[in-house]
Amino acid sequence: MTELMSSGIELMFAGMSIVFLFLTMLVIVINVMSGLIQRYLPDEEPVSSISIPVAQNTATDTSYIAAITAAVHQYRSTH
Amino acid sequence: MTELMSSGIELMFAGMSIVFLFLTMLVIVINVMSGLIQRYLPDEEPVSSISIPVAQNTATDTSYIAAITAAVHQYRSTH
Amino acid sequence: MTELMSSGIELMFAGMSIVFLFLTMLVIVINVMSGLIQRYLPDEEPVSSISIPVAQNTATDTSYIAAITAAVHQYRSTH
Amino acid sequence: MENLTSLWHSTGIYNFTAGQAFMMLVGFLLLFLAIKKGFEPLLLLPIGFGAILSNIPVAGIAEEGGILHFLYYGIKLGIFPLLIFMGVGAMTDFGPMLANPKTLLLGAAAQVGIFASLIGALALNVIPGLEFSLKDAAAIGIIGGADGPTAIYVASKLAPDLLGAIAVAAYSYMALVPLIQPPIMRALTTEAERKIEMKQLRHVSKVEKIIFPLTLLLLSILLLPSATPLVGMFAFGNLMNACGVVDRLSQTAQNELINIVTIFLGLAVGSKLSAEAFLQVKTLGILALGAVAFAIGTASGVMMAKLMNRFSDTPINPLIGAAGVSAVPMAARVANKIGLESNPHNFLLMHAMGPNVAGVIGSAVAAGVLLSLIK
Amino acid sequence: MENLTSLWHSTGIYNFTAGQAFMMLVGFLLLFLAIKKGFEPLLLLPIGFGAILSNIPVAGIAEEGGILHFLYYGIKLGIFPLLIFMGVGAMTDFGPMLANPKTLLLGAAAQVGIFASLIGALALNVIPGLEFSLKDAAAIGIIGGADGPTAIYVASKLAPDLLGAIAVAAYSYMALVPLIQPPIMRALTTEAERKIEMKQLRHVSKVEKIIFPLTLLLLSILLLPSATPLVGMFAFGNLMNACGVVDRLSQTAQNELINIVTIFLGLAVGSKLSAEAFLQVKTLGILALGAVAFAIGTASGVMMAKLMNRFSDTPINPLIGAAGVSAVPMAARVANKIGLESNPHNFLLMHAMGPNVAGVIGSAVAAGVLLSLIK
Amino acid sequence: MENLTSLWHSTGIYNFTAGQAFMMLVGFLLLFLAIKKGFEPLLLLPIGFGAILSNIPVAGIAEEGGILHFLYYGIKLGIFPLLIFMGVGAMTDFGPMLANPKTLLLGAAAQVGIFASLIGALALNVIPGLEFSLKDAAAIGIIGGADGPTAIYVASKLAPDLLGAIAVAAYSYMALVPLIQPPIMRALTTEAERKIEMKQLRHVSKVEKIIFPLTLLLLSILLLPSATPLVGMFAFGNLMNACGVVDRLSQTAQNELINIVTIFLGLAVGSKLSAEAFLQVKTLGILALGAVAFAIGTASGVMMAKLMNRFSDTPINPLIGAAGVSAVPMAARVANKIGLESNPHNFLLMHAMGPNVAGVIGSAVAAGVLLSLIK
Numbered sequence A, B, C: 001m002t003e004l005m006s007s008g009i010e011l012m013f014a015g016m017s018i019v020f021l022f023l024t025m026l027v028i029v030i031n032v033m034s035g036l037i038q039r040y041l042p043d044e045e046p047v048s049s050i051s052i053p054v055a056q057n058t059a060t061d062t063s064y065i066a067a068i069t070a071a072v073h074q075y076r077s078t079h
Numbered sequence D, E, F: 001m002e003n004l005t006s007l008w009h010s011t012g013i014y015n016f017t018a019g020q021a022f023m024m025l026v027g028f029l030l031l032f033l034a035i036k037k038g039f040e041p042l043l044l045l046p047i048g049f050g051a052i053l054s055n056i057p058v059a060g061i062a063e064e065g066g067i068l069h070f071l072y073y074g075i076k077l078g079i080f081p082l083l084i085f086m087g088v089g090a091m092t093d094f095g096p097m098l099a100n101p102k103t104l105l106l107g108a109a110a111q112v113g114i115f116a117s118l119i120g121a122l123a124l125n126v127i128p129g130l131e132f133s134l135k136d137a138a139a140i141g142i143i144g145g146a147d148g149p150t151a152i153y154v155a156s157k158l159a160p161d162l163l164g165a166i167a168v169a170a171y172s173y174m175a176l177v178p179l180i181q182p183p184i185m186r187a188l189t190t191e192a193e194r195k196i197e198m199k200q201l202r203h204v205s206k207v208e209k210i211i212f213p214l215t216l217l218l219l220s221i222l223l224l225p226s227a228t229p230l231v232g233m234f235a236f237g238n239l240m241n242a243c244g245v246v247d248r249l250s251q252t253a254q255n256e257l258i259n260i261v262t263i264f265l266g267l268a269v270g271s272k273l274s275a276e277a278f279l280q281v282k283t284l285g286i287l288a289l290g291a292v293a294f295a296i297g298t299a300s301g302v303m304m305a306k307l308m309n310r311f312s313d314t315p316i317n318p319l320i321g322a323a324g325v326s327a328v329p330m331a332a333r334v335a336n337k338i339g340l341e342s343n344p345h346n347f348l349l350m351h352a353m354g355p356n357v358a359g360v361i362g363s364a365v366a367a368g369v370l371l372s373l374i375k
Ligand code: NA
Pocket: D144, D145, D146, D147, D324, D325, D326, D327, D359, D360, D361, D362, D363, D364
């Protein structure tokens, strides 16, 4: 019984610590993220860029394949 | 063959009896139910009571837990 | 390796032959079908016949059971 | 070259058996009836297509590993018919029946069709080559219930081999109700009886509609638990609709969910239309008995109405007795139509809806009896 | 005659046990609460009906071969709660929380209710006849998370036997939030505190709403992978909605799919309301601890808000702390209502939505901790 | 303390492998392409998210007991791709193709891409470290079919290990059609050819649209039963839509049902994007061969159109040949756009829809050949 209760209490402290740690970090990360977005991606740009038709994105096709290629090479070279 | 047929006939009588018994009882029960509802729960009341917001049902919360509690105790005491 | 490659090439010729054979036959069949439909079932008739209520199809009920009956008998007689 | 031979050996032409070809024709016939004749297309179209797919040589679409094989588990485990029954329950309005509960007895009488054709199936055993067990006979009889999911549920439990033929017969005769019923109805009634006007139905309150499915379920629990899978799911759907507080669930149950399950169920039923199972003299027996069941059910409903008129002072138009076979809402519409022929001011539709939905309950009860007594 | 005896022996009346009758009453009680009192009807109606169906004698609807048995696999395998969580994610707007991220801490504080009732469950072991293992206690504690799918997911993993009682308690107390929370909120705050007006929330851009679910998932991956099934499906649903390029998927996830799964989940939860599992003193403990968990969670949220006001110059109305327990959106509405009583110009609803959805994240994190540490 | 160590050992940070981290990046890349670049978002968003979820250390979401593991059964058993194909069939209008059936040959020609890349895959075996079996090569070739469900269906049967990379390549290149095709189309056609105006399409009657899916199925049954699971479900969906008597089933098949299955299929495909399966030189080969397949398919379609113009007096604008690869409706739109550049009064869209949907049939036929000949 006392052993069970002590695991429970340990669990409580571990649990609440992690919950607070997690949500505190989330607060920090959101603040950083929102700051970066508001600075570099103010609201007009993204909304419109999302709705532009695919056919206009001429720049990204090659970079896309290049990115996967690079990822595979990097993985290969480290294994 | 004749045995099979006699089970079939027996099944027919049992079956139709139960169907009639069941639906006759349903007629009776519906008549009783409708009578009770028309007398004690005439149409205006239920329609509106169903749409009232939850926040107003102050009376039922404790009775609800009490009901389950009572059910559990009664079960325990009979087993 | 060469064996694998030769199966691949064989597969390519078989595959493209079948694809062309299949789609060529489909062209022929569509032409025949469209010709027949345009001749015997011009557009007015089918559109309206599809929307007529079931109750009017007095002619088909018996022919339907007769058709299944015939199918079963024919099957039975050939097996 | 080898490839070409191997390809030729893998064609349908090379591998076709006569039975498969026949069954495929049956499948096309069902599609024709569904599309061109409007016979219960929601079910007969998927069933017909399933019949075609499952009889394709080599492909094995209805065999282990094929999609129809997997879909059939939904029937085998009893899930699909019960979900359809839930959706049908959500679509059903018991108002007309609650306004005139004695019409429930018409729904009871019409179930005579079930048991009469059960006896008929057993009697057919005198014909050499026909061997119907009690389970087979019961599964055939349930065609007379004129209710698709009930027939499929019972057949899947008692006689899975006959499932294809039974489902096809049940839905076909439901579509043929406007042809089967009128002559019987006219033969058994006088012009005066057909002219009977019924008094307007009273308003049924929302509370009654909420309490009814629970009452029905409770009665079924007390008297006939073996019917509660069917009655329970039906009552659940009906309660979701009647109570008004879970409209999004009720809408989904009677639209998207029932549509999805109907597609799957139809294809899966079609997968039971294999040559071995369907191309048997048994099938002719099933088709004949199904017609008998519908005819007897119709006649029993009408006669019951006439009998009730002897003992009651609020008269019942005996035409609505024919609606007791279920086949919702077709049978009710037929009663209305025949009634209008004799009396153009007499609208029987709502009056016929009472026995019509009572017939659904009646056949679910009969199904419970069969499932409970036949081991 | 034999048939009649056999029929009588197959009736519900003959076979009923007292436990089944009691549980059926509990089922009807849940239906009453759902329909008449409006207690979380979307869940409590199917749960109540499932309870009735699964306690029908003879029928075996919740046993091997019955439909509820098959539906329960959706819970056992963890699929249904996760799909519901996906749909809830698609319905959730994180805008208010992103506009004022420090309200996340209120969602953290309210999780004290989970662990306090976990300790409480272990403490109840002193009562003879009560034996809660650590797994049981954790599953009971999660009721304090005030989030249905999380509670069902955790209970199905840690204490499937208690699932029925835990789910019923969780949804019931969520429905009772307007009764449980106000007295606690009033007791712990001064009139001046309740009058605090909060500054208007800034506009949150679409990009922020798209990035947020990914951020949340990433943090969960790095710190607490055991929470990622829950957090991941939630984030997936949220991303589908926020990104705006897969609207047809998002709409289906938050409508038809979640409705279908809700029907199945509810019935399946109900199938765990068997007499043996539910009619135990344990159930009383679970009900009591659930109430304690909600109360402590509410109090912790309020106290946390008051604590934060000591260290911050932009004041928080402590009433919104109570919304940290989740119970979306009921708890936020309660905070708004109590706030309006003290200051009729102070609309707290949007401010309370922040801690409210933060509470969902908080309880998913707590669930991850429990699933990870309890073996 | 012990708890803390145990918690630390259960974090993602502690357990991450380089491969998992890489694959998670690939997942985020797919999300970026889906959301920001609009690359086939309906599939690439769930696939990308599935890739992230399945590479989370410790959580085991794609392993025995995890939700993605269960969802993958829908692919493994071939159910999901066939249901999607049914929905696509219900969405497809064969009118333009029936009005000008010879455009079917363009859809045939474009399948050269499939077999050319199959040969290419076998040729790549000369590179050390690359070992493609005939099954692998066939599964890779099917990328050239430019049809998602067909590719997934074939890959799940022939090379499940390559499924993730193949599905990603197929959908990515379908999204890249507006970039891959135009240069090839311009290089192979003269300005005069691109200016060719085609005569207006005749009206196609409803009966023709009803008969066509049955004709297609019948031909497939006779010649190539191994293609009938794909062709059959496609024809079933198309018939449901064309016949007009089962609109509620057709609507559900092309909306809610396909949406639900798309979510599940996407997540399940993503679960095959594990480091071991994806981070191989093979993947580079697959990506390269996929691009080759699309390019060769496009070129073959265009050249076939030019060839047909030599033997026919009703000229075909060779640009619509490029639409024969499928990638419905993207490729048809590309043909229309390039056509308008040369002749602003020439609207090719409807003319290009013929070869476009013919390409779907063509690749299903090619899939049947591969499934039938490769054992
Ligand atoms: Na009936």
